[in-house]
Amino acid sequence: MSKFFKLTISIVISLALVMLGFFYTYQFRASAPHPPITDGQWFTPTKPMPSFTFTADNGQSFTQHNLQGHWSLLFFGYSRCQHVCPTTLGVLKQAYNNWQKQLPPNQLPQVIMISIDPARDTVDDMHQFVKSFNNSFIGLCADSSATLALQKELHVYAIIIPATDGKPADYMIKHTPELLLINPQGQIQGYFNFPEKVDTLTSDYLGIAKIDDTAGK
Numbered sequence: 001m002s003k004f005f006k007l008t009i010s011i012v013i014s015l016a017l018v019m020l021g022f023f024y025t026y027q028f029r030a031s032a033p034h035p036p037i038t039d040g041q042w043f044t045p046t047k048p049m050p051s052f053t054f055t056a057d058n059g060q061s062f063t064q065h066n067l068q069g070h071w072s073l074l075f076f077g078y079s080r081c082q083h084v085c086p087t088t089l090g091v092l093k094q095a096y097n098n099w100q101k102q103l104p105p106n107q108l109p110q111v112i113m114i115s116i117d118p119a120r121d122t123v124d125d126m127h128q129f130v131k132s133f134n135n136s137f138i139g140l141c142a143d144s145s146a147t148l149a150l151q152k153e154l155h156v157y158a159i160i161i162p163a164t165d166g167k168p169a170d171y172m173i174k175h176t177p178e179l180l181l182i183n184p185q186g187q188i189q190g191y192f193n194f195p196e197k198v199d200t201l202t203s204d205y206l207g208i209a210k211i212d213d214t215a216g217k
Contacts, residue, residue, distance in 0.1 A: 036207030039193045039200055040178070046187035050153035052146065054114065057127035057139035064186055071208065072110040072182040073192075076156050076175055078117035079129040079139075084177045087196065089113070089133040092179075094198040096134055099205060107209045108136075115141040116151065116158040116175050154180070181208070 036042075049064050056062040067074075073092065077085035092111055099108055113130050115121040118141060126139025141147075151158060156176045163170035177194035195201045 036204050036211065037181070037190055037192060038204055039195075039197075040181075040191050040204075042190040043188060046183060046185075046189050049182060049186050049188055050150065052142075052150045054140040054142040054146065054150075055123055057123055057130060057141075059123060062138070062140055067110070067182045068184060068186040070106070070108075070110055070184055071205075072112055072180075073205075074112040074114065074180040074182055075178065076114050076116045076151070076158070078115050078173055078175075079121050079125040080117065080172075082172070084175070084194065085113070085129075088177070088179065088194070089130065089137070091195045091198050091201060092137070093133040095195075095201045095205065096136075098198070098202040099209075102206060103209055109205060111137045113137065113139050114147075114150070115139070116147060116156070117173060118142060118144045118147045120169070 049067060051064055053061060053063050075088055077088065079085075096108070096111065111134065113126070115126055121141050123139075123141060126141050130137040130139040142150075150156075158173050158175040161172040161174055162168075163172070179192040179195055180188055181190045181192065183189040192201060192204070
């Protein structure tokens, strides 16, 4: 076999491998799901969820392990909140009703509100507050030490605004309004900005559930 013929074969094989590489690259990019969060951020890679132990509104212990096995939507607030929390829960209530009509039960997200007001919020307060929006929603609370530790880990701010009526116990709290998205592995997959539009949140999560369902097949 001549050197020219060997060189020609080598060039053809090299070109074929290059073209095959382009083909697989194109196929991967074309089939890779686009992060479906239109008003927020999708994390790639994901961020770890820190360890925590809180008490759920049913009186049972709730840890980071309870976030595994399903998608979760988690945010921080308090039962005496007058704007951000009821608005967020109101939007989640409507979006959840929409999801129930279009998704099987195992694809519905776990909706969780964590209290940033350990001095006033009790288990019963959280139960009454979150359940007034949807009976499946979960309220969590803990002592000041555990609450502040989780806030610090997740970079959640909470600023006390003194009461204007002269009663110290009537303070308000300005806090982080974002809604964290936790994936079925218990990792932080991203976040939604303060949710004010039901349609946007509804369609975004439907896209997430669709991608997750496709990936599992």
